Amino acid sequence: MDNGLTHDGSVFINFRRYVSDPKEHGFRWVDIKQLRFSAEAVDDRGALAALIEHEQFRDDYAGGGVLPDGPRHGPYWLRSITPDLYEPMSQERAVQILREWVDPLWDVPTALEADLQREVFARLAAADGIYCLSDLGDEAIHDWGRVHDHFHEFVLIDRSAGRVTLIVAADD
Template identity: 30%
Template sequence: MELVDETRVRMAPGMYSWCMLLTFTIAPTAPAADLIGSLLAHPRYRHDCISPWSGATEPVHGPYRLEALKPDGFQRCSRAHAVASLWSWPATNLNPWGSSEFLLSRELVMAWTAPIMTAADEIYRLSVPREGNEHSYGWVIGLNGFHEFVAICRERATATAIIASDD
């Protein structure tokens, strides 16, 4: 598995939310559990998602201890479920005066993620509970939610981790 693209989408001004897309090459015939296992083992996946990535230093991912994440912690979900989660996420704890920022953020998320999810043959959602699985400073990330999906496109031989959160 090789990282071939990394994109960080910042939300509208005044919002501390972002969406990170990590796209990897895959063996198209590999079982999804093997692909997710390779993703979890990739050095680029080691990232607290709080500061810019500067190399795999700590065994963490987002708010989680890396050891708490296993392939079976990703549950297959429908495209509609993934889209609905990402569509509604920027509104979590929305400041009532920030409606224009919310609409812009929603559009930014969908513009970047919809083509990936549309092309995917399979989509998996990270379903590991945070309680008991967070690292020592994991509470800092995702106060309005930490959403992660893995979109597998066998035709393009790619898997994209879609990570949406705030810091």
């Protein structure tokens, strides 16, 4: 348990697994971290603060995995991220951003579409609150943070399931 959140599992969807030519959308992936919270958990901003403080948030998403004392989160210095930088977002807008990232001109393989539907889009549909990390600007990017071409981050709060889900969709 860490700040009222308990890591409850992760899912990693690597697009490379679904394509025959890795150069064709082979460097895209979605990382999903699920955390449970207690029934007496605080409001959404408090849940976002607890997530930012959780060790699972200390992931550079560049192959190093979670570093419990790490100073990075994705392309950003961890110290640059606060709950106020997460903007509330509608399910429709979140789906639009992710669908545009997946690429509407690409014939998405059936197995990948099924996995995205189950692991990403169904979670968006069930969430009571959806938050998107704002673009933090150049000053927040860490020393080698530009390894990601695209970096989309959503935090889903599902109160009925007692779950906070961190979804990162990126390509490198």
